[in-house]
Amino acid sequence: MARRKHSRSWLTLIALALVGGGLVLAFWPRPQLVDLGTVTRGPLTVTIEDEGRTLVRDTYVVSTPVTARVLRPEVHAGDAVVRGETVVVRLQATDPAALDIRTREQANALVKSAEAALRVAQADVNAAVAARDLAQADLDRTQTLADRGTISQAALDRARAQARSAEAQLDTTRAAVSMRIAELENAQAQLIGFDDRGLAEALDAQRARAVPIYAPASGQVLRVMQESEATLPAGTAILEIGDIDADLEVEADLVSTDAVQVSVGDAVRISGWGGNADLAGEVLRVAPFGTTEVSALGVKEQRVSVEIGLGSDRDARNGLGHGYRVEVAITVEDSPDALRLPAPALFRDAGGWAVFRVENGTALLTPVEIGLTNATLAEVTAGLTEGAKVVLFPSSTLADGSLVAPRMVE
Numbered sequence: 001m002a003r004r005k006h007s008r009s010w011l012t013l014i015a016l017a018l019v020g021g022g023l024v025l026a027f028w029p030r031p032q033l034v035d036l037g038t039v040t041r042g043p044l045t046v047t048i049e050d051e052g053r054t055l056v057r058d059t060y061v062v063s064t065p066v067t068a069r070v071l072r073p074e075v076h077a078g079d080a081v082v083r084g085e086t087v088v089v090r091l092q093a094t095d096p097a098a099l100d101i102r103t104r105e106q107a108n109a110l111v112k113s114a115e116a117a118l119r120v121a122q123a124d125v126n127a128a129v130a131a132r133d134l135a136q137a138d139l140d141r142t143q144t145l146a147d148r149g150t151i152s153q154a155a156l157d158r159a160r161a162q163a164r165s166a167e168a169q170l171d172t173t174r175a176a177v178s179m180r181i182a183e184l185e186n187a188q189a190q191l192i193g194f195d196d197r198g199l200a201e202a203l204d205a206q207r208a209r210a211v212p213i214y215a216p217a218s219g220q221v222l223r224v225m226q227e228s229e230a231t232l233p234a235g236t237a238i239l240e241i242g243d244i245d246a247d248l249e250v251e252a253d254l255v256s257t258d259a260v261q262v263s264v265g266d267a268v269r270i271s272g273w274g275g276n277a278d279l280a281g282e283v284l285r286v287a288p289f290g291t292t293e294v295s296a297l298g299v300k301e302q303r304v305s306v307e308i309g310l311g312s313d314r315d316a317r318n319g320l321g322h323g324y325r326v327e328v329a330i331t332v333e334d335s336p337d338a339l340r341l342p343a344p345a346l347f348r349d350a351g352g353w354a355v356f357r358v359e360n361g362t363a364l365l366t367p368v369e370i371g372l373t374n375a376t377l378a379e380v381t382a383g384l385t386e387g388a389k390v391v392l393f394p395s396s397t398l399a400d401g402s403l404v405a406p407r408m409v410e
Helices: 002-027 101-148 153-189 199-207
Strands: 032-038 040-056 060-063 068-070 087-092 211-214 219-224 230-232 237-242 248-255 267-271 279-294 300-310 325-342 347-349 352-359 362-373 377-382 389-392 404-408
Touching: 032 325, 032 352, 040 362, 087 237, 101 153, 248 279, 248 325, 267 300, 300 325, 325 362, 325 389
Parallel strands: 032 404
Antiparallel strands: 032 389, 040 248, 040 325, 060 237, 068 087, 068 230, 087 211, 219 237, 248 300, 267 279, 267 325, 279 300, 325 377, 347 352, 352 362, 352 389, 362 377
16 A cells, blocks of 8 residues: 555656656747858948940931921931931922812912013013114114214214113013013912822922932931831931940939939949840949939939940940840949948847847847948948858847857858
């Protein structure tokens, strides 16, 4: 009986020990699994990245100098042209408009009036011819009498003056006939309409006399805005010419807060253009004004245009043309030997920056001072030393002194 009681006591003690051990094990603090990063030393570059597009710096737009009929262009996009030699398009006179009934009747009346005026002028010529012949005959008779000494010299001078006056009057009437002929032709031209039967033959004859327009610069045809034959008003753009090989550059529209950090001469890395290697560039100019644009999310932004020159060899960017999309990374700051901290380890604390530094499995809240930063790295100016381990993406449950264990070795 005593032996049974003694066995029960031992069993009870063992059970209590197991339960107590389980409770201690259940409530014993376990280390949090975290991602760790290392503070290293090396170069740190701060860049501003955005999308850009290629464009030809100096483009030449060929437009109509006057209102004219533009024939189909003789070049296409991508064709090479030579300044002053290549004919890019030809112009010819515009077609006359179709005449309505009122306009045609008015033109007919003008023709009849011009014909009548011409007949009057021709009659004046006949009268002037008769007056000249009479004056010449009088002059001849007066000259004969003057040679015989029967009349005075004054009478002879008057006869000569009358003859010259009659000759001048004849010239005047003949000029008036020429004017009336021109007025008649002008009145007849008003009758020419779009529906005239002889218009097609006249237009075909004019095609051979179409005025050629030569390329204003050497390069390539970038685009043709007017592909078909049409009658265009003065100043209408027909095609655009530029030199892709020599004048190609990149334009990027940066947010104004980023543009103020960019300076002329900053190095640029151009990627995403489709080639095997990135291209090198340099900031040429920053626009002094900004424009308001609406982003894809509907947010208004102030954008500033930045022009970038391509410094790479032309063969390295073979195939890159006008209006292509690229990605640019402008270097605004650079440190060749910086103490670098992974940016995901940083968080705000007490108005400053801080990290969780890991020592012997314990996370220690450590304030730090930051210098240069980019998307992945930050320069540490105080608070950490090279080789220190820090927690990446610290959770809200992590506190100073918490036990941690690495989830992934860097």
